[in-house]
Amino acid sequence: MSLTETDVSDAFRDLAGRVAGSVVTPSDPEWDTVRRAWNLAFDQHPDVVVVPAGPADVAAALAFAGETGRTVVPQGTGHLAAPLGDLAGSVLVNTSALRGVEVDADARVVRAGAGCVWADVTSALAPHGLAALAGSSPDVGISGYLLGGGYSWLAREHGLGCTSVIALDVVTADGAQRHVTAEDDAELFWALRGGGGNTAIVTAITMRVLPLATIYAGMLLFPLERAGEVVRAYEHWTRGLTEAATTCVRLLRVPPLPDVPEPLRGRAFVGVNGAIDLPEAEAAELLAGLRALGPELDTFATMPASALGVINMDPPTPVPAIGDGTILDDLPEDAIERLLAAAGPDAQTPLLAVDLRNLGGAAGRPAPGGGAVDHLPGRFLVYAVGIVPDPALAPAVSAAVDAVREALAPWAAERDYANFRETSVPAARLWPADALDRLRAVKAAYDPQGVIRTAHPLS
Numbered sequence: 387m388s389l390t391e392t393d394v395s396d397a398f399r400d401l402a403g404r405v406a407g408s409v410v411t412p413s414d415p416e417w418d419t420v421r422r423a424w425n426l427a428f429d430q431h432p433d434v435v436v437v438p439a440g441p442a443d444v445a446a447a448l449a450f451a452g453e454t455g456r457t458v459v460p461q462g463t464g465h466l467a468a469p470l471g472d473l474a475g476s477v478l479v480n481t482s483a484l485r486g487v488e489v490d491a492d493a494r495v496v497r498a499g500a501g502c503v504w505a506d507v508t509s510a511l512a513p514h515g516l517a518a519l520a521g522s523s524p525d526v527g528i529s530g531y532l533l534g535g536g537y538s539w540l541a542r543e544h545g546l547g548c549t550s551v552i553a554l555d556v557v558t559a560d561g562a563q564r565h566v567t568a569e570d571d572a573e574l575f576w577a578l579r580g581g582g583g584n585t586a587i588v589t590a591i592t593m594r595v596l597p598l599a600t601i602y603a604g605m606l607l608f609p610l611e612r613a614g615e616v617v618r619a620y621e622h623w624t625r626g627l628t629e630a631a632t633t634c635v636r637l638l639r640v641p642p643l644p645d646v647p648e649p650l651r652g653r654a655f656v657g658v659n660g661a662i663d664l665p666e667a668e669a670a671e672l673l674a675g676l677r678a679l680g681p682e683l684d685t686f687a688t689m690p691a692s693a694l695g696v697i698n699m700d701p702p703t704p705v706p707a708i709g710d711g712t713i714l715d716d717l718p719e720d721a722i723e724r725l726l727a728a729a730g731p732d733a734q735t736p737l738l739a740v741d742l743r744n745l746g747g748a749a750g751r752p753a754p755g756g757g758a759v760d761h762l763p764g765r766f767l768v769y770a771v772g773i774v775p776d777p778a779l780a781p782a783v784s785a786a787v788d789a790v791r792e793a794l795a796p797w798a799a800e801r802d803y804a805n806f807r808e809t810s811v812p813a814a815r816l817w818p819a820d821a822l823d824r825l826r827a828v829k830a831a832y833d834p835q836g837v838i839r840t841a842h843p844l845s
């Protein structure tokens with residue numbers, strides 16, 4: 387063993403002695419498990435992984451990184467692993483053990499560990515008839531989602547998820563543990579709600595939740611050949627639509643996998659899915675125009691709010707995927723034609739899905755006391771994704787994702803939504819200039835050495 391390797395082993399051993407959770411190195415049997423991102427297309431190789439048991443372990447990881455000239459990469463699930471790039475020279479802080487959930491049903495508040503996924507939170511809230519502004523997928527992490535914004539099936543009615551956050555327990559780069567609120571470390575509180583995890587490592591999040599036991603939600607599916615008709619009808623339907631409805635139109639090519647239900651397996655669809663928070667009769671009346679088109683499958687019904695995690699049919703387990711997103715200011719006829727040319731019934735595309743979620747409502751307005759991102763511009767949030775079971779397929783899937791973004795570029799909004807950008811982009815695409823200046827000032831104050839490294843840095 388060379389002197390350098392001995393030094394490295396000693397340093398890792400020293401770190402392990404300072405951590406109550408675990409410190410995992412490339413020679414440990416758990417290495418492949420703890421370094422793995424949810425998105426299996428991105429093979430992460432940090433120098434070492436710390437799985438903290440609490441905030442003190444996060445402080446130890448930060449101190450170690452500072453002492454050894456490394457960066458610290460906080461990660462809950464690795465849904466947004468794609469833009470991180472090469473992790474050489476980094477300590478990956480895998481927060482997956484920070485999973486406690488405390489519900490204060492009377493106050494309608496929940497405090498959840500930073501490593502929680504949405505299923506942890508929604509299942510704890512459901513017995514109390516409460517719901518959070520949760521993502522479409524039960525295994526998306528609450529931290530990346532809320533720090534980046536958070537577009538839920540309730541977003542047009544209640545705003546972005548980050549606007550429901552009332553406190554964050556964090557460890558800053560100097561190792562200090564802070565309870566950050568609108569009163570304490572107010573600038574940091576502002577920065578973390580929409581600015582990503584650039585300014586501190588979060589260990590727990592406290593958020594307001596809603597009294598919502600059931601909701602009218604589901605999906606309509608039509609054969610993909612009807613994409614033009616359905617997308618046009620949907621675009622028209624969303625004009626002036628009540629804020630109680632948060633929905634999506636999607637072009638979907640279901641893979642021929644054995645665990646996919648037989649009626650969907652290997653087939654291609656255009657679908658409309660989402661939630662309408664109105665009494666059932668009113669919601670059904672609102673949906674009548676789209677239903678009149680005669681879907682092949684119609685699952686819209688009153689369901690438990692905790693079941694909102696299934697209506698997008700997001701993969702329930704880690705997958706290798708390449709995806710990316712954009713926001714559209716509008717979806718005129720030209721844009722629909724270009725969308726269909728790129729991913730419609732006649733397109734030869736390896737994409738699994740192209741989703742266009744309807745924006746606006748409360749998610750389109752600044753929120754009182756909001757953070758670095760408290761609303762999104764535009765009318766539609768687009769996300770195109772393909773599965774990459776074999777790395778050899780990556781160039782084709784990547785090109786197909788780019789083709790959708792390029793086809794729709796003439797209608798792209800001035801900004802993108804960080805959580806749906808899975809490539810590295812200039813920070814100016816994600817934050818308005820004044821917010822970016824303010825975020826950089828907070829970063830300079832709380833992490834002057836730039837030890838914390840995230841999916842979307844402020845540079």
Ligand SMILES: Cc1cc2nc3c(=O)[nH]c(=O)nc-3n(C[C@H](O)[C@H](O)[C@H](O)COP(=O)(O)OP(=O)(O)OC[C@H]3O[C@@H](n4cnc5c(N)ncnc54)[C@H](O)[C@@H]3O)c2cc1C
Pocket residue numbers: 460461462463464465466467481500520521522523525526527528529530531533534535536537538582583584586587588589700701805806839840841842
């Ligand atoms: C299948 C799928 C469905 C999705 N559905 C939605 C949806 O409905 N609505 C929506 O808005 N988005 C959605 N997204 C996007 C999702 O919000 C982002 O990928 C988000 O970043 C995931 O958060 P995570 O913690 O799971 O990911 P991670 O990759 O673990 O984290 C992403 C980034 O968040 C930051 N971060 C994470 N944990 C911490 C921490 N403890 N401290 C500081 N920073 C931290 C870091 O910058 C990290 O790089 C979806 C993504 C996928 C793949």
